[in-house]
Amino acid sequence: MNTTTHLESEGMPDPVRTNRWYLSSAPIISALVHLCVPMAAAMIVGAIYNLVNAGVIGSLHDTALLAAITLGSPILGLVMAVGNVFGVGGGAMISRLLGRAEQEPAQVDGIKRVSSFAVWGAVMAGTVVGGIGLLLLHPLVALLGATAAAVPPTTAFVGVMLAFVPVLAAAVCLEQIVRAEGAARQVMVGLIASVVANVVFDVLFILVLHWGVAGAALSMGLANLGVVGYFAFWLTRHSEHVSLAPRWFTLSPTVLRPVLGVGVGTLLQSAFLIVTSLVLNNLAAGYGDGPLAAMGVAVRIAQVPEFLLMGVTIGVLPLLAYSYGKGDQARLSAALRASFIAVGGIALLFSAAVFAFREEVFSAFVSDPTVLVIGVSILTAQLVAMVANGFTGLITSLFQATGLAMAATVMSVTQGILFIPIVLLGNLWFGLPGIIWALTVTESAVLLVGIGMWAASRRTIEAGLAGGSPERAEELLEQAAG
Numbered sequence: 001m002n003t004t005t006h007l008e009s010e011g012m013p014d015p016v017r018t019n020r021w022y023l024s025s026a027p028i029i030s031a032l033v034h035l036c037v038p039m040a041a042a043m044i045v046g047a048i049y050n051l052v053n054a055g056v057i058g059s060l061h062d063t064a065l066l067a068a069i070t071l072g073s074p075i076l077g078l079v080m081a082v083g084n085v086f087g088v089g090g091g092a093m094i095s096r097l098l099g100r101a102e103q104e105p106a107q108v109d110g111i112k113r114v115s116s117f118a119v120w121g122a123v124m125a126g127t128v129v130g131g132i133g134l135l136l137l138h139p140l141v142a143l144l145g146a147t148a149a150a151v152p153p154t155t156a157f158v159g160v161m162l163a164f165v166p167v168l169a170a171a172v173c174l175e176q177i178v179r180a181e182g183a184a185r186q187v188m189v190g191l192i193a194s195v196v197a198n199v200v201f202d203v204l205f206i207l208v209l210h211w212g213v214a215g216a217a218l219s220m221g222l223a224n225l226g227v228v229g230y231f232a233f234w235l236t237r238h239s240e241h242v243s244l245a246p247r248w249f250t251l252s253p254t255v256l257r258p259v260l261g262v263g264v265g266t267l268l269q270s271a272f273l274i275v276t277s278l279v280l281n282n283l284a285a286g287y288g289d290g291p292l293a294a295m296g297v298a299v300r301i302a303q304v305p306e307f308l309l310m311g312v313t314i315g316v317l318p319l320l321a322y323s324y325g326k327g328d329q330a331r332l333s334a335a336l337r338a339s340f341i342a343v344g345g346i347a348l349l350f351s352a353a354v355f356a357f358r359e360e361v362f363s364a365f366v367s368d369p370t371v372l373v374i375g376v377s378i379l380t381a382q383l384v385a386m387v388a389n390g391f392t393g394l395i396t397s398l399f400q401a402t403g404l405a406m407a408a409t410v411m412s413v414t415q416g417i418l419f420i421p422i423v424l425l426g427n428l429w430f431g432l433p434g435i436i437w438a439l440t441v442t443e444s445a446v447l448l449v450g451i452g453m454w455a456a457s458r459r460t461i462e463a464g465l466a467g468g469s470p471e472r473a474e475e476l477l478e479q480a481a482g
Helices: 003-009 014-024 028-058 063-101 105-135 137-143 148-163 165-180 184-208 212-238 253-285 289-315 317-326 329-356 358-363 369-401 405-430 432-436 438-467 470-481
Strands: none
Touching: 014 028, 014 063, 014 317, 028 063, 028 184, 028 212, 028 289, 028 317, 028 329, 063 105, 063 148, 063 165, 063 212, 063 253, 063 317, 063 369, 105 137, 105 148, 105 165, 105 253, 137 148, 148 165, 148 212, 165 184, 165 212, 165 317, 184 212, 253 289, 253 405, 253 432, 289 317, 289 329, 289 369, 317 329, 317 369, 317 438, 329 358, 329 369, 329 438, 358 369, 369 405, 369 432, 369 438, 405 432, 405 438, 432 438
């Protein structure tokens, strides 16, 4: 039966038919544009908000307030990771089940159970994390490195943010579930609206009411509360299969294992990123303020192509998962091939452009000749690392989409495991250049690991295409071996 006709016969709302068509049978290029461009746009808008937020706080001319936001950022990263534990694993499984539902309508109840578990699991985990954080607030602030004048604002910022952890976790999780339906444009609308609301709240709470960084944290919490309401409303109104009702919540191993198996890898990755960032900053700071400032500017310049690459690698995940669950090997291969070409094209195009005008680009941010020379070297290393990281992200998305939890986890944590010894040895043997190129060496090594694991997993993925799930793939391979 033709997919579009089948969806129409189900009486699904127009947006759902359209989004499902992109996952199921749209031309691959159209599907990639539909799924990836809105994600990249939302990420770039989010990056712009970070600059605006820092500007609003900076307008108060109090370095302790800026320090509080910087010191509190690892907590925000950890909170987002809590939501992604349930969102990434749950979203990937929902897309797989949607694909299987084309052949097996009985999968619908499974989609309801997975979505309910993911959302309420994120809320409960966020409540536990936020509660523990508030109980240990003062030791936590000290652990983050706040001293002297930075202690009160950091305490206020982190305290308000911890109170909103259940909301933040739910917002991140719901974003992944909406994306799992192929509704990338709706995700973009929700995230951009959140940024606009955040800016409005920042102006009100910080500049008008003078609540300082507590106002910044409150702005973030209320904006994400709006995101939760928007995504919940959209899913309730437009999604036929996803359910947020608590009655579908389950702790069945058939739901827990695939969701948490994939999701825990994202939590470990976030934890390693926090550690590696702290190690890198401390080592760079040992060479003075110049290298540290240059590193900060280089990272910001490289962010635009990085966000475009992430738009592809994250945006394509529902398409890969849906094709895998449906058992459509041709579409899975075509989507993967087109994504590799897109990642390679974007990475090479932007890298070549920025590298060709690296001195002009960098001099727009700094004028100190010493910092400029170091910054150009750092930017070059960042761009090479970005190319490798783009392909690594795509391989990781493939593992997540196909439910290969162990492979996805290995990819998520390998960078953190390799980076620390590489940067320490690089600093010991080569000094500052060793620190600058440590990330490039690490990303290249991770890519090689990913390619090796991809080659080793091809039989499992092919078996899963025949069976519709990674669990069924294991059964088929065992039968073949027997």
